Every structure is written in structure tokens, then in C-alpha cells.
Amino acid sequence: MGRQPILNGLExxxxxxxxxxxxxxxxxxxxxxxxxATSSVILDLLSHFGVREILGIHRGFINVDADMLxxxxxxxxxxxxxxxxxxxxxxxxxxxxxRCRKLKAKGFVLALDDHRYSPAYGELxxxxxxxxxIDLIATPLEELYKDVDQLRRYPVKLLAEKVDSRHVYLRxxxxxxxxxxxxxxxxxxxxxxxxxxxxxxxxxxxxxxxANDAEIDxxxxxxxxxxxxxxxxxxxxxxxxxxxxxxxxxxxxxxTQVGFDHLTRWVxxxxxxxxxxxxxxDALLEMAAVRAAFMEEMxxxxxxxxxxxxxxxxxxAFMVGTLSMLKDIYDVDMKEIVTNLNLTDEIQDALINRGxxxxxxxxxxxxxxxxQLDEMAESLEKxxxxxxxxxxxxxxxxxxxxxxxx
Numbered sequence: 001m002g003r004q005p006i007l008n009g010l011e012x013x014x015x016x017x018x019x020x021x022x023x024x025x026x027x028x029x030x031x032x033x034x035x036x037a038t039s040s041v042i043l044d045l046l047s048h049f050g051v052r053e054i055l056g057i058h059r060g061f062i063n064v065d066a067d068m069l070x071x072x073x074x075x076x077x078x079x080x081x082x083x084x085x086x087x088x089x090x091x092x093x094x095x096x097x098x099r100c101r102k103l104k105a106k107g108f109v110l111a112l113d114d115h116r117y118s119p120a121y122g123e124l125x126x127x128x129x130x131x132x133x134i135d136l137i138a139t140p141l142e143e144l145y146k147d148v149d150q151l152r153r154y155p156v157k158l159l160a161e162k163v164d165s166r167h168v169y170l171r172x173x174x175x176x177x178x179x180x181x182x183x184x185x186x187x188x189x190x191x192x193x194x195x196x197x198x199x200x201x202x203x204x205x206x207x208x209x210x211a212n213d214a215e216i217d218x219x220x221x222x223x224x225x226x227x228x229x230x231x232x233x234x235x236x237x238x239x240x241x242x243x244x245x246x247x248x249x250x251x252x253x254x255x256t257q258v259g260f261d262h263l264t265r266w267v268x269x270x271x272x273x274x275x276x277x278x279x280x281x282d283a284l285l286e287m288a289a290v291r292a293a294f295m296e297e298m299x300x301x302x303x304x305x306x307x308x309x310x311x312x313x314x315x316x317a318f319m320v321g322t323l324s325m326l327k328d329i330y331d332v333d334m335k336e337i338v339t340n341l342n343l344t345d346e347i348q349d350a351l352i353n354r355g356x357x358x359x360x361x362x363x364x365x366x367x368x369x370x371x372q373l374d375e376m377a378e379s380l381e382k383x384x385x386x387x388x389x390x391x392x393x394x395x396x397x398x399x400x401x402x403x404x405x406x
Contacts, residue, residue: 002371003054005283006061006159007180009173013283015059015083017181019371037063042073051081053395056402059083061111066090070099079107085133088114092121100128114138114161117147125154131179133159136168148175202226210264219263220252227288227322233258234341247344250315284328286401287369292321293397294368295361301389309383311346312357320350320358321365368394 002019018041041062054060061083068074069086084103090096104110111131112121116139121129132151139147151158159179160172169180206222206229223230230251237254248254255263299309299317323343327334338348350358360383367376368390380387 003060004181005286007283009178009180011283013058013286014179015061016055017061017063017085018054019063042077051078053399053402055081056398059109061085061109063087063113064090066096069096069103074103074108077108083109083111083131085111085113088112088116092124097123097128100124104128111159116143117150125151125156127155129156131157131159133161133181134177135161136164136172137162145175148177152176202229207264210260216252216255219255223251223255224292224318224322225289227285227292227325230319230322231326231337234343237342247342249344249347250313250319252315284325288322288325289401290394290397291325291365291369292318293400294365294394295321295358297393297396298361298364298390301385301393309357309360309385312361316344316347317358317361320347320362323347324351324362364390 004017004019005013006015006017008014051060059081062077063085064074065087066089069084069090074084086100100110109130110128111133112124112129113133114135115121115132116134125132134144134147136144148158157179158175158177159181160169160177162182163169163172163180164182172180202222202225206219209219209222223233233251233254234248237248237257246253246257248257295317296314299312299314323337323341324334326337334351338352343351346356346358349355350362353359354363360379364376364379367373367379376390377387380390
């Protein structure tokens with residue numbers, strides 16, 4: 001099952017579209033139609049992954065065709081957590097309109113997927129449908145402006161699909177779109193920030209822990225919740241007068257190298273100099289957190305392959321996952337990261353060349369994020385790792401991210 005973020009005008013994650021994905025080489029079951037795909041997503045969501053584990057505090061949207069829309073299986077879904085996207089081939093009829101009205105009354109959020117304005121949908125626009133999704137690639141620009149003008153007369157939110165650049169994103173926002181999809185997840189390198197922002201809440205939490213002589217486990221966990229904080233910690237290691245010049249292996253290793261005295265002074269200064277960032281509501285920061293946690297779980301997975309991944313330590317895997325996203329999030333060149341930070345050769349090789357066992361884990365994480373599941377299946381076969389093991393690790397990563405209070 002794929003998970004693609006939906007963002008608001010502040011570039012914060014407000015929901016996910018849940019997509020059926022099945023690597024042919026890992027399953028003999030062929031999905032013949034959209035109803036089967038939706039059924040698979042629902043079953044996985046309810047029985048395999050868990051709604052809260054996949055979605056956290058956000059709402060998930062599932063595609064439904066006409067058959068699935070009329071199916072009583074939808075009653076299994078929690079209405080406060082799930083939205084329904086009517087596929088573009090659903091023909092409007094009195095029965096469809098009546099069914100949508102009843103689903104709306106039960107609490108479902110309803111959306112029209114890949115939609116073009118049509119008077120035939122007038123009754124749905126006027127209080128039944130909540131969100132209208134418009135495919136920017138499939139809709140000519142002139143027609144797009146016309147459709148938006150027509151739809152803005154109704155109480156619906158407009159969602160721009162397949163936004164592929166910041167220019168397009170800003171144009172859509174000016175046009176009146178309130179929600180956006182495709183821009184951050186599919187092409188994260190387009191979303192860059194000029195400086196690293198930190199959550200002040202995280203800094204204050206760290207300050208309190210240091211003041212109360214917290215155990216290193218607690219302090220390490222706080223650093224792991226923030227990619228920006230982890231990066232700045234590694235920069236700090238290279239700027240203070242450490243007794244040794246050991247190459248950094250893990251976040252815990254970096255903390256011990258700096259020492260609590262240096263760390264306390266640094267946090268006290270940094271908390272006043274930092275801006276309040278958007279935390280893990282930012283799509284790419286969330287992606288970094290999930291990637292790092294997924295790689296950590298994969299490295300921890302037992303039994304490991306007898307031939308590969310045996311040298312990937314969980315703590316190192318987490319660090320590679322975090323650092324691998326810095327270029328996309330903060331516009332920091334990966335060679336600059338490696339140059340400025342005293343990282344081990346294994347971590348450097350993974351980040352620059354995707355080399356070694358850590359690099360293999362990073363490749364798996366990237367393929368999973370891009371839903372390149374056929375390619376991933378080939379890699380898993382070579383590694384003697386089952387797709388069920390990967391899905392279990394992904395679920396644990398989602399669980400860990402959902403517990404973060406940032």
C-alpha cells in the first residue's frame with residue numbers, strides 16, 4: 001500500500017491518499033479492477049497495518065468506483081479517519097447522489113478524483129462533496145482557469161494534483177486551490193529551504209532534560225526526533241575541542257563526544273537563536289523521520305540475510321536515513337555534508353555512493369517511498385527478505401513517527 005501526502009497552503013501534511021501497490025514478483029494475485037484494488041487497501045488498512053499506525057492524526061483517502069461506492073463494506077471504515085475519492089468514471093445518477101448523501105451523513109469526507117467541472121455534478125457540488133481534485137497535467141491551462149472559476153461558486157475545497165514545481169504550486173495557490181498533492185512526495189528535491197529551522201519545543205525539551213540530568217537514552221531520542229537538530233549536533237562535534245577525533249558512528253556517539261557540558265551551553269544559546277519551524281507537519285521532515293525509522297527497523301530485523309545487511313547497525317542506519325534527506329529539506333549539498341562532518345567511511349559511502357549494507361538499506365527505503373515495488377522486489381529476492389518483513393518494518397516506522405509530539 002502506498003501513502004502519498006496531501007498538503008495545505010502552509011505546506012503542512014493534512015492527509016494521505018492510500019494507494020494499492022503490488023509487486024508482481026511477490027504476489028500471484030492479479031488485481032483486475034479498481035474495486036479489487038480498493039478492497040485490498042481496506043483489508044490491509046484494517047487487518048494488516050492498522051488505521052492509526054498508517055495515518056496517525058491525519059485522514060486517509062481511498063479511491064472508490066461505482067461498485068465499491070455502493071458496497072456495504074465501507075461501513076467497516078472509521079468515518080472520522082477515512083475519506084472517499086469517487087473515481088472519474090463514476091457515472092452520476094440519482095442512486096449515486098443518494099448514496100453519497102448517506103455516506104456524507106455518516107461522517108465520511110467525500111472527494112471527486114481527477115475531476116473536470118460539469119453541470120451534471122451540481123447537486124454534489126452544492127453541499128455533498130467536500131473536495132474536488134483537479135489533475136494539472138490532464139487539464140489544459142485555459143480550461144483549468146474556467147473550471148476553477150465555476151467550482152469556486154460552490155462550498156468545496158480545490159485540491160491540485162501532480163504539482164511538479166514551486167512555480168506551479170504558487171500559481172495554484174493564487175488561483176484558489178487550498179490543498180496540494182504530488183509536489184512534495186514524488187519530487188522532494190523541489191522543496192528546498194534556505195536555512196535549517198528547528199522546533200523551539202524540541203530545544204526546550206532538550207534543555208529541560210539536560211537540566212534534570214536525564215539519561216542519555218532520553219537525550220538521544222530527542223535528537224532522533226529532529227533531522228535539523230541531529231545535523232547541528234554533528235556540526236557541533238566538529239567545532240568543539242574534543243579529546244579525540246574519532247569518526248562519528250551514531251547519534252549517541254556524537255553526544256558522548258561533545259559531552260554534556262558543551263551540549264548544555266550550546267542548547268541554551270541555540271534555543272534563543274532558532275526560529276520556530278513547522279516540525280513534522282512538513283512533508284519532507286516527516287519523510288525523513290519515517291525513512292530513518294524504517295532503515296533502523298530493517299537493520300534490526302532478525303534473522304538477517306546470511307549474505308547481506310549483516311554490517312548494517314540500527315543506530316547507523318537511522319543516521320544515514322536522516323542525513324540522506326538533508327539535501328532535499330535544507331538545500332545542503334551531500335558532498336558538503338560529508339566534508340563538514342567527521343562521519344565513518346561506511347556512512348559516507350552509503351550517502352554518496354549508496355554503497356555497503358547501509359547504502360543497500362537506503363536504496364530500499366527510496367524505492368519504497370517512490371512505490372517502485374517491482375524493483376524493490378528484485379532486491380529483496382537477492383537479500384532473502386520477504387515483502388511481509390518490509391511491511392512490518394514500515395508499520396513500525398509509521399508507529400514511531402506517530403508518537404512524536406512535534
